[in-house]
Amino acid sequence: MKEIAIVDYGMCNLDSVARAVEKCGGLPMTTDDPATISEACGIILPGVGAFADAMDNLAQRALIPLLRRQALERGVPFLGICLGMQLMADRGHEGGETAGLGLIPGEVVRLAADSLETRIPHVGWNQVELLHPSPLFDRIADQTDFYFVHSYHFACPPQFAIARTPYCGGFVSVVGHGRCFGTQFHPEKSLGAGQTLLRNFLELC
């Protein structure tokens, strides 16, 4: 079984991600131990909470250079989920301007309501429209609904936008660059479609 490091940096919801990885046939290792992360065949960065706090927590555990090295130099498959996806950007603007991991070019900015009816946070099931083919979406139909809960989004150059979601005028809901991927939605909470996506990620590992 493939060992998947689920990075534990004190931003919770690790249990759901670990259970989903297990259900999809991977061996989840919830950890902040550099040696375990270095040896894993894939890395998942989950997370809920605020961008600045999350980067602080990663820095305190001295994980930033390690995650950059594994993802960028060693090409270890990397999946950021929700806040974890946002942390892959160059910069975030939640809780003050903060440098991110810099795995995929872009910035994390607040969703801007485009009508009086638009409520923020964006909570619930919404469709994911593919812009570029990606192995992450094998056996997943275009326009499939996934579960979102967030107030910020990843703004990036078009070549890194794998999919978009129609809310607040449309935002990038999946980013990808090489073997680094990020989903703004929660695959671990998106029932069958989410598990297919996680299986696709595990196949890359």
Add this chain to the structure above:
Amino acid sequence: MLKIRIIPTLLYKNFGLVKGVGFDSWRRVGSALQSIMVYSLREVDELIFLDIAATGEGREPDYALVDDLADDCFMPLTVGGGIRSVEDVRRLLMVGADKVAINTALLARPELISEVANRFGSQCVVASIDYKANSQGKYEVYGHSGTRATGLDAVALARQVEERGAGEILLTSIERDGTMSGYDIDCLRQVCAAVRIPVIAAGGAGTPAHVLEAITAGHASAIAAASMFHFSEVTPRQVKQHLRDQGVPVRL
């Protein structure tokens, strides 16, 4: 398009699931784990699990129980009952809750909402507001599972919890609860107009038509229902089919 969510509510008391009328006259309706497994199989949008005895018994949330339930829950799970501190929230999130519903504690200490939102993000804070219409036609908020009047106005409290960083409001009419006579559309409409965060309507659903009304006339982003799913033949899927037939976006 963002879909309207149909959320079964599971109320937990004395080791099993219960459902009452007007927050009283509880009937046992089965086992929590079994219900979660069935709802998982049916791929419902989301679940709300409320431990309604915790505050009354002065207990903290039952973390071991939530841990067990979350193991079979591959959809979003909101957990409430007995939450009094940031530490309680942290422990619930650790064992698999995605969001927490805070009710009595937000009345005693409204700043708890901001503390939790700052630490874990607004998206995981559901402010749960239970109310009854009083003789002046105002919607008065109740705490302690609907047993203690607070003198607070539900619409004003909704604005306040939004300012403090709540990500959603679960708005429950105590008088409609369990009656299956329809949601309280007037209060729902007022609260939805007063805030810009999503509002989940609760209390009174008996038919898919009631759900449609909460969305089209009440402007709810989601609806929660218990009796309709426990005591009638109506399933979440049937409700969604009805909504889709009427042009409301749902996930089927």
